[in-house]
Amino acid sequence: MQVQLSVVIITLNEEKNIGRCLSSVLSIADDIVVVDSFSTDKTKQICIDKKVRFITHKFEGHIEQKTWALTQAKYNHVLSLDADESLTKELQEELLKIKNNWQHDGYSFNRLTNFCGKWIKHCGWYPDKKLRMWDTSKGAWGGDNPHDKFILEKGATTHHINKDLLHYSFYTVDQHLKQIEYFSDISSKAAYEKGKKSNRFKIFYKSTFKFFRDYVLKLGFLDGYYGYVVCKNSAYAKKLKYTKLQALNNHNS
Numbered sequence: 001m002q003v004q005l006s007v008v009i010i011t012l013n014e015e016k017n018i019g020r021c022l023s024s025v026l027s028i029a030d031d032i033v034v035v036d037s038f039s040t041d042k043t044k045q046i047c048i049d050k051k052v053r054f055i056t057h058k059f060e061g062h063i064e065q066k067t068w069a070l071t072q073a074k075y076n077h078v079l080s081l082d083a084d085e086s087l088t089k090e091l092q093e094e095l096l097k098i099k100n101n102w103q104h105d106g107y108s109f110n111r112l113t114n115f116c117g118k119w120i121k122h123c124g125w126y127p128d129k130k131l132r133m134w135d136t137s138k139g140a141w142g143g144d145n146p147h148d149k150f151i152l153e154k155g156a157t158t159h160h161i162n163k164d165l166l167h168y169s170f171y172t173v174d175q176h177l178k179q180i181e182y183f184s185d186i187s188s189k190a191a192y193e194k195g196k197k198s199n200r201f202k203i204f205y206k207s208t209f210k211f212f213r214d215y216v217l218k219l220g221f222l223d224g225y226y227g228y229v230v231c232k233n234s235a236y237a238k239k240l241k242y243t244k245l246q247a248l249n250n251h252n253s
Contacts, residue, residue, distance in 0.1 A: 004030040006073035014083035015042040024086035035069040091163040105156035106134035113167040123220035188244035198245035207239035
């Protein structure tokens, strides 16, 4: 079955990334919509220059924003990307083939992350399989903020494409640490609202095992210095989440 494809992207101050992202989908998209949370940089102008639809909408959460953004797509078949992602030429070619012969309800592919100029091929970061293209009538956005994911309905069929989606994550270590601080606020609150508990042992165990798993078991040491930084920061993120969860437990007990 041949289909028409909408590309949906949410943004907030993504002038460093959005142009690259849009350029990578121009050859495969029949519709491109950017849903923006009132950026104050050049994001809007870049989107206008690329002649894509640009819509502003108040941000109330990652899942909520992406759910609303889907309602703005012209077509049921959607490719959902983050602004700091882009398609490789090889992935573009595969997606064009799928558009002309759509056979499954959802399609996933690998995500290869660039951290401070280094492509991270271990640390539990690769292959980071992501479901990013689907028939919107077959599922809905879910997960726990800020870690959203599209969940297909029971019985839906999926196919994995062994090509890379490029992810330009952080340009500096400080940028990563700031996101960890922000995301840990959201994730700890989401965990608390689900009734989850934390304590000193859990904080120590979760963070220590996270580093051991990513740096040793997931071969993070093979990514050199930045592999170590990624694993250390990931362990710190785990520690921060459960420390903040414990504080919420104590404050509301």
